[in-house]
Amino acid sequence: MIEKNVLVPVVIVIIAVCIICFCTIGIVGGAVFIGFSSSNFDDLPSFPSTPPMHLDPPSQATPPEQPDDKSPIQPIVPPVITSGEQTVTVAGAEPPTLDPHYSTDSVSAVYVVELFSGLVTYNPALELIPDIAENWHISDDKLVYTFALRENAKFHDGKPITADDFKWSFERACDPKTNSPTADTYLGDIVGCQDKLQGITKNVDGVQVIDDHTLEIVISAPKAYFLSKLSYPTAFVLDKETITNKELNGSGPFKLYAFEPGQFIILTKNEHYYRNPEPTLEQLNFILGAISPMIEYENGNLDITGVGISDIERVTDPNNPLNAQLKIDSQLSIFYIGFNINQPPFNDPLIRQAFSIALDKEKIINLVYKKTVPAAHQIVPPSMPGYHNENLKPLMFDPQLALELIAESPYGDISELPEITLHVSGQGGSMTQITEAIIASYLDILGVEVIVQQTDWQTFLYDVTSGTNPYQMFQLGWIGDYPDPQNFLDVLFHSQSKQNHTGYSNPELDKILVEAGETFDIDKRLALYQQAEQIIVDDAVWIPLYFDTEYWLVKPHIQGFFVSPMIIPKFQHIYVGEKLQSY
CATH class of the missing domain: 3.90.76.10 (Dipeptide-binding Protein; Domain 1)
Known part of the structure; x- marks a missing residue:
């Protein structure tokens, strides 16, 4: 499993949503397409212009401009196509594809697992x-x-x-x-x-x-x-x-009924679903155009929404009525800065290590995210089932050692380093708070002025995943596809992996990863992955920034909702209970 422009909602973002901010673009046999036709399907972006499922855009996105007070935005109200009793409405965002063979982004994935x-x-x-x-x-x-x-x-x-x-x-x-x-x-x-x-x-x-x-x-x-x-x-x-006719006839618990770009997506119950639990919900509405999901939630127009940074303090306040509707869980995901091993100066491990320990991640993450997510010092999320690496020796903040490492490198001095550019996804020119904090730290600690290059999400992901990543240094994230350390260590760092976006190649690491993948003894396999993780951390292939935590508000009448650490089918477990007169 990342970053976003308008595509990928990431947990602690103003328009935040990662597991329910799902969205879809696609065609289903027999579906009613409102504002959508097969001709639109031809125009849908296909890979490599689509972001990987596990790839997440950096969170802390810039909130959208607020509308003029003279022309207030009216709530988006999807049509009622069922009895309405088992209907849930959530915040959504539009994904690049619904075809499972092309689905690589976290937004598309949530729909794909419900439809297929x-x-x-x-x-x-x-x-x-x-x-x-x-x-x-x-x-x-x-x-x-x-x-x-x-x-x-x-x-x-x-x-x-x-x-x-x-x-x-x-x-x-x-x-x-x-x-x-x-x-x-x-x-x-x-x-x-x-x-x-x-x-x-x-x-x-x-x-x-x-x-x-x-x-x-x-x-x-x-x-x-x-x-x-x-x-x-x-x-x-x-x-x-x-x-082959560009229609999507899936087999999941729900099917696509209608899609109107910028407005809503409607899923309906699959009456032919084959296993338990069979879906209870008859209609799922995903609102795509809400300016503020939190406002829509508080106005009663959304049943479920993610919580952004600006609202974290009030919803976590035990005295706030919304606190009783709050659900929190850690994610199998990590956000990081990647180094392109094939571009100077980051082809030198001493420079990578210096840039890694020049960041006071604890201070930066706690300040920007208000202590809602933990700073990362390893690769595998601590919430990974059955995996732990308590003996890992991380690269910790040490500004003096950072300068010494640069002096030991062939460059000898900061002034001899080539121009450094950090590539991020986004548009509009404004930087996220975490990006601002990172470049300010490099200027303060190392005396290095880092240039920030912003690229729209789809182009950014195309460049990163095309096999010849042109970016010298880039900010990205990964959401686990399945709960196994192999999905982080092998998939992201083996030299032959298509998901290795840094160009990192270490024969010793490759050998360990292959052996771990073919080992069925749990303890031996764990030890091999622990060894592999230490090599990756020592070589400073990434700067791990933070592990994600999701904050969700769920109306009391919504039953069966759970925050999943990764993207799995979930709406077949959810149903509408008795609605109270007020919340």
């Missing part, structure tokens, strides 16, 4: 559970996975889902013509996937149809995390007949 599904998924307790696959068998050599599909699994239009549908979906994801940004990362362990991606073969031989309800997947080497990867949208099943 795959063999396996995660429940609210972050336990891997069967989804369309009713059960599975793993061979003794841990190379062959045989999935038994639910016979009652259907697409939204009622058509049965078969193993052939999965076979076709995997073939499409790995087709070089599809140009999926995530197929190599999440399906690359399957025999034949990488060969097809490279145009060497025409088929993914590691995916075989045994019968209508039995699918066999063969991987190239034992991988302790392989099943977890199948929970990622790239492995979701698609309907060949509709996707």
Whole structure:
């Protein structure tokens, strides 16, 4: 799993929302498209102009301009298409795609997991559970996975889902013509996937149809995390007949009913959903054009909203009535500054280390985020289930040592460093508070004037993820796709990973990561990842800034809501209870 302009809502931002500020652009068979047509679909940005799912824009975004008092903005009211009794309205934002094979941003992902599904998924307790696959068998050599599909699994239009549908979906994801940004990362362990991606073969031989309800997947080497990867949208099943016509006929608990850009998105209950819990909600409204979600929430126009920095103090006040509606939870996500290892001066580890320890992160993060998120000194979030690294030796704030490291480097002195540019996403020219604090610290501690280059979100992510990252130094984030340290350490730092945006390459680290991925002994695997994390921290590939925490307000009549540490299907668990006369 990041930054944003208007696309990606990140927790502690003024227009904050990360797990419910989801949004969608797409087509569903039989949907009513208000203000949307198939011609619009042709204009939708496809990768590489779309941001990665786990990539998050830096939070602390600039709030939108307030409207003129003489022309007040009226609340956006979606049409009522059901009884209205089981309807929930939340704040939303528009994503770049609804196609699971292209979905890489956190905004699109939240919709994709509600509209589509795959063999396996995660429940609210972050336990891997069967989804369309009713059960599975793993061979003794841990190379062959045989999935038994639910016979009652259907697409939204009622058509049965078969193993052939999965076979076709995997073939499409790995087709070089599809140009999926995530197929190599999440399906690359399957025999034949990488060969097809490279145009060497025409088929993914590691995916075989045994019968209508039995699918066999063969991987190239034992991988302790392989099943977890199948929970990622790239492995979701698609309907060949509709996707080729640019329609989205999914299989998730909800289906797309209507979308009006800048206004709202409406999802409705999938009457053909195949497993428990079946959705209770009949209608989900996502408001896309709200100037202030907090105002809309307090006016009763939203049932759920994220809380921004400007409102944190009052909602966390036990004496404030809103405090009783507040839900908080830590996230499997990290925000950081990345160094381009292929550009001077950051090809020198001494310079990277100097820039890392020149920031008093505790002071900066506590000041900017009002002690609502913890400063980060490691790579893997402390909330990662089953992982801990209490013996890690972080690079801590030490201004004197920072100057000494620069003196030890081939540059010898600050004055000899090349021009330093920090690249951030955004538009409008104004910097976020955290960016201002970072460049002020570098000027104060090191005497280095850092230039800030701002680029719109989609261009920024295209540049970072294109394989030849042109940015010398950049600010970004990552949201976990599944609860495994491999999703942070291997996916982001192995030299051959498509998600390694720094160009970092360390043969020793690669060897450890490969061994950890193929190790099924929990304690040994943990020790290997701890060793890998220490290498990454010592080499100062990133400057970890902070781990995310989400703050949500939920009306008392909304039952079953939970703050998830990562993006998983959640609205099938939510329902409307008895409404009180007042809050």
